Each structure stands twice: as C-alpha cells, then as structure tokens.
Amino acid sequence: MPNLRCLAIDDEQHALDILIDYTAKIPSLELIAATTNAIEAFQLIQKSKIDLIFLDIHMPELTGIQFLKLLGSQTKVILCTAYPQYALEGYELDIVDYLLKPFRFDRFLKAVQKAQTLIEAEHNDPKPDTTPDTTALLDDYIFVKTETKGKLLKVNLGAIRYIEGLGNYVSIFTDDKRIVTLLTIKELEERLPKPYFLRVHKSYIVATAKIQGIDGNQILVSEGHIPLGDTYRELFFATLQEKIVSSKK
Known part of the structure; x- marks a missing residue:
C-alpha cells in the first residue's frame, strides 16, 4: 500500500512543528502540507488527494468541528486538541482518534496505526462511492x-x-x-x-x-x-x- 498523504492543520506554529517532527519519523506518512490556515487547507483538499488529516479544533477562520462537518467522510481525521469536551462530537463525526495536547510520540503513532488499519481495510474491500453526483x-x-x-x-x-x-x-x-x-x-x-x-x-x-x-x-x-x-x-x-x-x- 502506498504512503498515506497527510495534511496538518493547527493555528499555532509550535503545534504544527510537533506534527511535522512526528510525521517525519513515520516512513509510511507523506506530509503534503502543514498550515495554520483552515480555509487554505480546505482549498488544498478540494484539489489534492489527502488520506489523513491531523486537525486542531480551536481555529479562528473555521473550527475543527465545522471543518469536519464540511469535509464529510472523504478523508480520515485525527483530532489534535487541548480541549477534551469535544471528543464525543468528534467521534459522532467519525474521526479516527482524539489526541489531547500535549501528546507523546507513542500515542501519536498508535493513532496513525489505527488510521492505517482503517484505510487499508477500505482499500482491500472498497465500499461503493456514495458521494452524490x-x-x-x-x-x-x-x-x-x-x-x-x-x-x-x-x-x-x-x-x-x-x-x-x-x-x-x-x-x-x-x-x-x-x-x-x-x-x-x-x-x-x-x-x-x-x-x-x-x-x-x-x-x-x-x-x-x-x-x-x-x-x-x-x-x-x-x-x-x-x-x-x-x-x-x-x-x-x-x-x-x-x-x-x-x-x-
């Protein structure tokens, strides 16, 4: 299976730097972009194939929850946030995992492995495309x-x-x-x-x-x-x- 194309979105640069560092340590991940701008990220998703998104919740232009609702189920998402109260809503929107900041690399790796398992299962047993044309x-x-x-x-x-x-x-x-x-x-x-x-x-x-x-x-x-x-x-x-x-x- 090819490397997973990833996107990191967080309005704080130091949080992005951690995600950049962590993804670089996992050979099966290819970080396509890391941005503090949620609108810019949404535009990128419209143009490029993204397999996995690392997404913050509290962002100024568009919250992570709003982003999830607009995204639908086309891409797997791991929420990375300092706010535990959004976990239930996140799982209701079919996220892969919920990482509470500050999280260690081993916890990040576990979430990535979970996403890889889900994506590989869908790749081997693809579901009919339900996206409306x-x-x-x-x-x-x-x-x-x-x-x-x-x-x-x-x-x-x-x-x-x-x-x-x-x-x-x-x-x-x-x-x-x-x-x-x-x-x-x-x-x-x-x-x-x-x-x-x-x-x-x-x-x-x-x-x-x-x-x-x-x-x-x-x-x-x-x-x-x-x-x-x-x-x-x-x-x-x-x-x-x-x-x-x-x-x-």
Whole structure:
C-alpha cells in the first residue's frame, strides 16, 4: 500500500512543528502540507488527494468541528486538541482518534496505526462511492413535516433553489413552489449534501447549481438575490474555486 498523504492543520506554529517532527519519523506518512490556515487547507483538499488529516479544533477562520462537518467522510481525521469536551462530537463525526495536547510520540503513532488499519481495510474491500453526483442528486429526496399533523411532504433535492431560515421554521424554495416546514436551518444544513448545498448566510442555504451569478456580497438566483454573509464568504469561494475562470495575469 502506498504512503498515506497527510495534511496538518493547527493555528499555532509550535503545534504544527510537533506534527511535522512526528510525521517525519513515520516512513509510511507523506506530509503534503502543514498550515495554520483552515480555509487554505480546505482549498488544498478540494484539489489534492489527502488520506489523513491531523486537525486542531480551536481555529479562528473555521473550527475543527465545522471543518469536519464540511469535509464529510472523504478523508480520515485525527483530532489534535487541548480541549477534551469535544471528543464525543468528534467521534459522532467519525474521526479516527482524539489526541489531547500535549501528546507523546507513542500515542501519536498508535493513532496513525489505527488510521492505517482503517484505510487499508477500505482499500482491500472498497465500499461503493456514495458521494452524490449531479445525476444522483436529481433522484435524491427528503421528507419534511407540513402544518397538517402526521403529513409529510416529499422534496426532491434537485428541485431546491435555496432555503431561508425563519427561526424554528424554514422556507424551501423549489423550481415550482415554496414549502414551509417546522425545522431549523442548522438541522436542514446537516442533512443536505455538500458541496451541492452551501450555507451562505445565517439565514440562507443555496443550491450551488442554481446560482446564476455573484455580485459582491449578493448571490443571484432566479427570484432575485440572497445575501452572502462575511462569515461564510471565504469558504463559499473556496468551494467554488474550480468553477471560477479568471485571467492568470
């Protein structure tokens, strides 16, 4: 099996230096990059194959937990943090291991061996690719509650244009109708596949395929425009980077 391509992300340089030193001691690891910038790391993952990520939790642009939720299950992750209270949430997001700083090399090695075992098992017995493509998205759907007790309404994901949060309710705007359901925008965000649906504002999620243009801090859709919040701006453009054509001059 080839060496594991790794990425280290921590906003403190001394913590990165430790990870750089530890990975260099393990011949089966190839450290592709070590960065203090989570947005930069996310862009790299979009462009390069990464097998294993060493990830801090407390980072300014994007927390480790937020990073995990955006990443999905495409790459194995070992959390490296000084905060034990996030362990449960980390394991719920399918991390490989949880290293509490300061950790020794032998504990780091044990976590790496666990990741290698998992990756090798998947390599020898690959699972079907469950990442949704644009064709599969047209056939995927969810059911949401309506105002009528006990009644559920089917919503085809391929028909969703954008979603607006209204407190404990959301409005789902599809190609032919508006659906209001008792659900928070965060709950719906966690159910929708990325990068086909992106949170772009505290009150909005947009279907990336339905975007007609971008004008400053406004995202153009068929009904008009929706705001692009400063908190979501960097990640939004990082996700769409490969679709943006510009001069190299």
